[in-house]
Amino acid sequence: MMRYLALVALTMLAPAFCAADAPVEKPVVAQTLESFETEAAIVREGMQPGGVYGYIKPTDKERVDAGLEHMQKLLQDHSGQPELSREDKVALLNAQEEVNAILLQNDNNRLICERAAPTGSRIKVTTCHTHGELAAREKHDQDLLSDRQAQPQTRRQGQ
Numbered sequence: 001m002m003r004y005l006a007l008v009a010l011t012m013l014a015p016a017f018c019a020a021d022a023p024v025e026k027p028v029v030a031q032t033l034e035s036f037e038t039e040a041a042i043v044r045e046g047m048q049p050g051g052v053y054g055y056i057k058p059t060d061k062e063r064v065d066a067g068l069e070h071m072q073k074l075l076q077d078h079s080g081q082p083e084l085s086r087e088d089k090v091a092l093l094n095a096q097e098e099v100n101a102i103l104l105q106n107d108n109n110r111l112i113c114e115r116a117a118p119t120g121s122r123i124k125v126t127t128c129h130t131h132g133e134l135a136a137r138e139k140h141d142q143d144l145l146s147d148r149q150a151q152p153q154t155r156r157q158g159q
Contacts, residue, residue: 026100027039027042027043027046027099027100027103027104028040028043028068028071028096028099028100028103029096030071030075030092030096032075033072033075033076033079036071036072036075037072040068040071040072043064043068043099043103044065044068046103047061047064052107052108052109053103053106053107053108054108054132055106055108055131055132055135055136055139056102056106057106060102060105060106063098063099063102064099064102064103067095067096067098067099067102068099070091070095071092071095071096071099074088074091074092074095075092106131107131108130108131108132108135109130109131109132110130110131111128111129111130111131112128112129112130112131112134113126113127113128114126114127114128
């Protein structure tokens with residue numbers, strides 16, 4: 001009974017042990033051109049290999065770059081004016097929300113928890129990993145598989 005209680009307690013505390021840096025909810029908040037340029041530079045640096053968004057897919061990276069360019073153009077076009085027009089405010093907000101959604105989904109610090117029974121057991125266990133850990137494991141497994149497939153098949157003598 002004590003083992004069962006200890007297992008239940010560990011299962012409930014598992015997410016606390018898997019602590020990682022919290023993902024940034026809104027990496028880009030375009031208010032002024034100067035602050036936006038700083039934020040955009042940080043995001044572009046984070047999309048480089050080893051960065052916070054280092055495992056971002058190429059299509060998502062293109063969408064983020066396009067969104068950042070669109071926001072910069074909107075802010076530059078109205079740099080001399082005190083406020084953006086209504087339509088431009090909506091366009092800026094939509095581009096900002098799209099970029100933030102993509103970045104949040106690809107944040108290496110985003111915690112992903114799964115509750116499943118390990119092989120050979122019927123007792124479900126909660127396991128938590130960061131998006132970066134899962135992406136690194138997937139890349140490692142793909143590299144290992146391609147290396148194995150590239151090795152020539154040899155026959156043993158006598159066959």
